[in-house]
Structure formats: C-alpha cells, structure tokens
Amino acid sequence: MNLFVTLLVGTAQALLVALEICMLVRAVLSWFPIKEDNPILLFTAMVTEPLVAPIRALFDKLGWFQNVPLDVSFFVAYLILMMVGTVFGVMV
Numbered sequence: 001m002n003l004f005v006t007l008l009v010g011t012a013q014a015l016l017v018a019l020e021i022c023m024l025v026r027a028v029l030s031w032f033p034i035k036e037d038n039p040i041l042l043f044t045a046m047v048t049e050p051l052v053a054p055i056r057a058l059f060d061k062l063g064w065f066q067n068v069p070l071d072v073s074f075f076v077a078y079l080i081l082m083m084v085g086t087v088f089g090v091m092v
Contacts, residue, residue: 009088012088013085013088013089016081016084016085016088017085019047019048019051019081020078020081020082020085022043022044022047022048023044023048023051023074023077023078023081025040025044026041026044026045026048027074029041029044048077051077051080051081052071052073052074052077055073055076055077055080056071056073058073059072059073
C-alpha cells in the first residue's frame with residue numbers, strides 16, 4: 001500500500017511540474033510577437049487554460065483587476081499550482 005501511495009504522489013508531482021513548465025512557457029511566449037496558430041502556443045494554452053479560466057471568470061464576476069494590464073488570474077493560478085505542489089512534496 002505504501003508503494004502505491006508513493007507512486008501516486010510521485011505521478012501527481014510530475015504532472016504538477018509539467019503544468020508549471022507549460023505555464024512558464026506560455027507566459028514567456030506571450031512576450032514575443034508570435035502568431036496565434038503557433039503549435040507550441042496552442043498546446044500550452046490548451047493545457048493551462050482549464051486552470052486559469054475559472055479564476056479569470058471569478059475575477060470578472062467580482063469585478064477585480066479590471067483595469068490591470070497584466071493577467072492577474074494567470075499569476076494566481078500559478079501560485080495555487082505551486083502551493084498544491086508544495087503540499088504533495090510534503091506528503092512524500
């Protein structure tokens with residue numbers, strides 16, 4: 001049973017690291033004038049948007065960060081992802 005839990009937590013940690021990398025790649029690519037049909041940009045958006053969209057919708061509903069030029073919901077999603085990764089790191 002202990003091996004199963006270790007394997008499960010290790011897999012979750014690997015997925016969280018992959019998501020963090022996708023979010024970082026998406027953030028860096030947003031700084032450059034890249035066409036929207038770029039395969040890397042499309043992949044990173046497809047992977048990360050399910051994490052960012054609910055937070056963005058919540059902020060829009062509450063009227064928070066309306067006039068901020070940065071996508072604060074993206075940063076909040078990344079911070080939440082890092083906190084979840086920290087919790088899984090403690091569980092090992």
